[in-house]
Amino acid sequence: MDPSSMAQMLTSADRAPLDRLLKNQQSQLSGQKAAYGKIKDKLQGLQDSLKALTTGKGLQSQSATFSADGFMSATVKTGAANANYQLFVKQLAQADQQALTLAEDWKAPTQGKLEIGLDGTNLSVDLATLNGGGLTELRDAINKSPDNKGVTASLIRSGGETQLLLTSAKTGESQSMNVSVTGGNGEASFTALETAMSTRTQLSQAQDAVVKLGSAAGGVGGLELKSSTNTFDGQIDGLNLTVTKAHGDTDAPLSLTVATDQSAIESSLEGIVSAYNALVTEVEQQTRSKEGKTAALSGDSMSRGLLDRLRSTLSSPGTGTSLAELGIKTDKNGKLSLDTAAMAKLQQDKPGALETALTGADGLFTRLEADTKPYLDRNGVFVQREQSLKTGLDRITDRQEALDLRMDKTYQRYLSQFTRMNTLAQQMQQTMGMF
Structure with a gap:
């Protein structure tokens, strides 16, 4: 009999169920940690898309184009009407x-x-x-x-x-x-x-900036706009104009066209719709078990609660408009899609209503972004959950190290016992050989 082999065999038999238990626990916690990480990444993508509109330049639903460059620039604000203007920069503002x-x-x-x-x-x-x-x-x-x-x-x-x-x-x-x-x-x-x-x-010479507005802007007539600076803010609703160069007497007036930039709207919204749908898909994959396979976050209330919170906000867009009027549709799985025809109709009927409803102070996207913050903040829900899982994994590592020490002592005990038994057997064999 080999004492070392016998001791190793019995020790392995003793620790096998404990190893399986720790391995299963470690696998479960690691799977949950990875699953939360994937959901967090998708939520971060949605938050980034929302921030690009709510804290950046906003939803650029209208654009301003000039017939010539170098004389003037324009910023379109909420409430601007789609229109065409003839402008002639008579003089720039100057200091004395x-x-x-x-x-x-x-x-x-x-x-x-x-x-x-x-x-x-x-x-x-x-x-x-x-x-x-x-x-x-x-x-x-x-x-x-x-x-x-x-x-x-x-x-x-x-x-x-x-x-x-x-x-x-x-x-x-x-x-x-x-x-x-x-x-x-x-x-x-x-x-x-x-x-x-x-x-x-x-x-x-100290002078105001003067811009003439009208079809006869470069000649006699027209409406004269004045500003003590080279910026005209508020003279034309929804437009902020900055003049940079005066026209010559023979120059033709500028043509300024303010129009809805439908492609820019769709591009901005598609990014948010795509990020939201990716989040929905990820949560479904990580929480819904399939036949023969249990999801890592099966039955997890936090992940499902996140989607419920976002869907609740989507169901109440506010500002007197429905989700359908804003051109956003939801399917039976809770995913979003764009209705560009409805969106264009709202822009035509109510210029500026889309920006107010989506990115205004109480807009839909503004509130959706606020919904993501408790989950993604420095000490938010995901950070706390990750820390909890890490603590659990560290505890399993400690238990594994303690098990290794205990099993080493068990092995030494078995080895000592079998060594004594082997010595006793050899002594009995030698005694029997004397007769």
Whole structure:
């Protein structure tokens, strides 16, 4: 008899049922962990698709196109009507900018004031406070004055001359500066400043941006739109216009067409529909057992609860429209598809209604994205479930290590017993051989 073989055989028989139990438990937990990971990935894909619309540029259901580039850009907002506009950029908004020429070695006089009036405010610099300083000190006094409500002073050196450049911080007709000097006593430096004032160069005239609207936009007539900046926001409902270049007298007006971009809508929604259907398929595969095969998450309430929550939101789109009116259909398996004809009809009958219903503050996609957050947040449902399963797997690993130690002791006990039995048998055999 081989004591080692006998000890190993009995030890294996003792540990076999325990090994099977631990292996089954480990396989079950590992399968659940992998299944949750697959569902989480599909849910993350849905959340990403929803975020692209709810927190990105939104559902781009309308587009704006121009007959020529370079003059203007447009952003279409909710509520814009599908229409065609004729636009002529008469002028761009400008800031007021004036240059005063002074000698580089100019020094401030002992008395007098520099006054700059701007949009109802007045900036006054007492020249005596410069203590005979030069152009740098005058520039700094203007910029740092507590009365400065929007004037920037800088020094420009060109062609052997120094220019004190005064610029209004904002554009628009109201930003015209009224610059003057008062209170001098005849000093040469004050006279030089007066001369610079009377001969100053107007580099840029404060003016509003002007756009003419209408079929005769480039000529006489038409409706004139004004803005103190180069952006027109609100003058035409649903449109934000930014002008970048003025038309010449002989240029033709721009044609701006606002139209529903049906292909862009369908492309945006198809991504969400595809991600949602992939999630439904994954949950079904991981929770529904088939003949001869038990699903990893069979009977799992969390996964089924996730779908129930999303389906509940889908069943109540809100904003006074039904899911069918939005062009979204559901089949008997709970999967989604697009009805592009219904979607186009809503866009035609109620411009902007689709964006409000889907991506508005209480829109369907906004609420669906909110539904995903408790599951995917840093300490969300999936993270907690993964941690629980990992703890379970770690516990099985600990039990396996404890079993290995216990079985090693069992093996040593069996080995000792069979070794003694073998020694006793040999001694009996030797004794019997003496007779």
